[in-house]
Amino acid sequence: DAGVIQSPRHEVTEMGQEVTLRCKPISGHNSLFWYRQTMMRGLELLIYFNNNVPIDDSGMPEDRFSAKMPNASFSTLKIQPSEPRDSAVYFCASSLLRVRGGEQYFGPGTRLTVT
């Protein structure tokens, strides 16, 4: 199995630009999670989907962030406009089950730098 795939692996952009991060979950998994990791705030759950439906987006920091999952094999996290404080590593993870009791498999992450 290829595991969770994320692209791009690194992204450098200027403040104000739109950023789109992509994720392909493990085939057959029905839950997908977006996390952000920084030294200051640690690992934060931004949003998670179950069967392509957003279940909890209370971790999304503000309206500049949006996430979609148009089908079971693809999800995007968009930041528009980006700001320097958005610089972080963004992980996508998938699971066979909902958050409750389901082990999560993480992708390699996207390192975002906003200058």
Added chain:
Amino acid sequence: QQPVQSPQAVILREGEDAVINCSSSKALYSVHWYRQKHGEAPVFLMILLKGGEQKGHEKISASFNEKKQQSSLYLTASQLSYSGTYFCGTEAEAGNQFYFGTGTSLTVIP
């Protein structure tokens, strides 16, 4: 709502044991444990569901005290490969949120 882990950091010599604690202010349904090596993604270790069960994974085991909303990860006879940052993740009994803990940096030296 983020669970608190202790200690924040620990340094061990090969063969020594360590305990990492995770404490939540919420009644918990489950506790997850993950390990993250520098520059890599977190990797799942184990899940414990409410009921106080203990689980093992080679020389790494964990317990879950649902009454105290606490979990502990036990690493015995540590190996160099155990180095990394360990995170607990908690699911509350009520609601859908999942929170990772503050993390514990573990370094095993020869």
